[in-house]
Amino acid sequence: MTPALPRTRSLVGLFTCLAVTPVTLADTQALQLPNETIKNLGYVRIADAPSLEPPTFTIEAWIRPMGPGVGGGDVWGCAIVNKPTEGGSTFVLPSYMLGWSPTTKRITAIGRTEDGVNFNGFSTTLVQVGESVHAAMTFDGTWMRVYVNGVLESTVPSPGGAIAYGAEDVLLGASNFSGGKLRRFDGVIDEVRIWSTVRSAAQIEAAFQCPLPCTDRASLEAWYRFEGGSLEDFSDGGHPGTMVGSGSFIDGVTQCQDPIVSGDVDGDLCVGAIDLALLLGAWGSTQSPADFDFDGEVGASDLAILLGAWNG
Numbered sequence: 618m619t620p621a622l623p624r625t626r627s628l629v630g631l632f633t634c635l636a637v638t639p640v641t642l643a644d645t646q647a648l649q650l651p652n653e654t655i656k657n658l659g660y661v662r663i664a665d666a667p668s669l670e671p672p673t674f675t676i677e678a679w680i681r682p683m684g685p686g687v688g689g690g691d692v693w694g695c696a697i698v699n700k701p702t703e704g705g706s707t708f709v710l711p712s713y714m715l716g717w718s719p720t721t722k723r724i725t726a727i728g729r730t731e732d733g734v735n736f737n738g739f740s741t742t743l744v745q746v747g748e749s750v751h752a753a754m755t756f757d758g759t760w761m762r763v764y765v766n767g768v769l770e771s772t773v774p775s776p777g778g779a780i781a782y783g784a785e786d787v788l789l790g791a792s793n794f795s796g797g798k799l800r801r802f803d804g805v806i807d808e809v810r811i812w813s814t815v816r817s818a819a820q821i822e823a824a825f826q827c828p829l830p831c832t833d834r835a836s837l838e839a840w841y842r843f844e845g846g847s848l849e850d851f852s853d854g855g856h857p858g859t860m861v862g863s864g865s866f867i868d869g870v871t872q873c874q875d876p877i878v879s880g881d882v883d884g885d886l887c888v889g890a891i892d893l894a895l896l897l898g899a900w901g902s903t904q905s906p907a908d909f910d911f912d913g914e915v916g917a918s919d920l921a922i923l924l925g926a927w928n929g
């Protein structure tokens with residue numbers, strides 16, 4: 618059905634009054650933390666929040682180790698995504714940590730219960746310096762699982778009890794524990810996702826290479842893509858990161874082929890109000906991504922496509 622044009626024109630006037638900033642989810646950049654020596658200690662700090670303390674969770678990221686890092690030479694290794702106990706003087710491991718050990722070359726997963734007991738999972742895949750992989754850990758309240766490139770590699774039981782959480786911030790690339798256990802990761806991190814649910818093996822495998830479909834973001838508490846040098850949280854969780862020390866942004870390490878979603882103008886894979894505003898702002902344009910039917914002009918037929926694909 619083609620919407621009536623007079624009403625459309627009034628919407629054009631309404632939406633062109635709005636300042637709309639297009640958002641792109643093209644994967645071109647990643648976070649690089651050159652933690653080569655004790656003198657360069659870059660990491661990202663994300664303020665503590667209840668939504669970052671889920672009883673069950675999935676944590677995932679793309680990584681490319683570039684060196685041994687600083688203070689992570691044991692089997693637990695350097696931190697990728699970590700809710701640590703910072704600064705302490707006794708040996709306490711994080712509430713959760715997804716990491717990589719420069720000693721064993723394995724992806725590592727750590728949990729800690731309220732009884733103070735740690736439990737760990739390790740990948741069977743060995744990840745060498747310079748190699749890009751997707752790493753994920755899940756915890757369902759009983760079992761911790763470790764995935765590499767979407768494949769389940771380790772399933773370990775917890776000792777029982779809930780995950781112990783405190784007021785610590787979430788850190789990317791660091792642990793900051795005293796006694797030299799800084800666990801600073803030297804390498805590249807991209808597509809960090811923190812979920813408050815357990816993603817199935819099929820879900821992890823289906824989504825690790827590409828931007829998340831609009832309809833697959835429920836329970837996504839934090840999402841860092843690092844595009845444009847941004848530490849913005851692309852989920853609805855509202856947890857922006859802050860760079861501490863030295864870090865930079867380089868070409869991405871994921872292997873995404875951005876899918877084309879008809880009706881999606883701004884490239885976030887969702888079809889909603891921003892896309893409508895952009896389409897109406899481009900009304901009559903002969904060169905616009907809102908020309909979904911490729912007839913050379915943005916018009917009523919494109920609007921009908923957008924409204925038909927609307928998913929918020």
Ligand SMILES: [Ca+2]
Nearest residue numbers: 646807842869
């Ligand atoms: Ca990226």
Ligand SMILES: [Ca+2]
Nearest residue numbers: 881883885887
């Ligand atoms: Ca969109």
Ligand SMILES: [Ca+2]
Nearest residue numbers: 908912914919
């Ligand atoms: Ca058109």
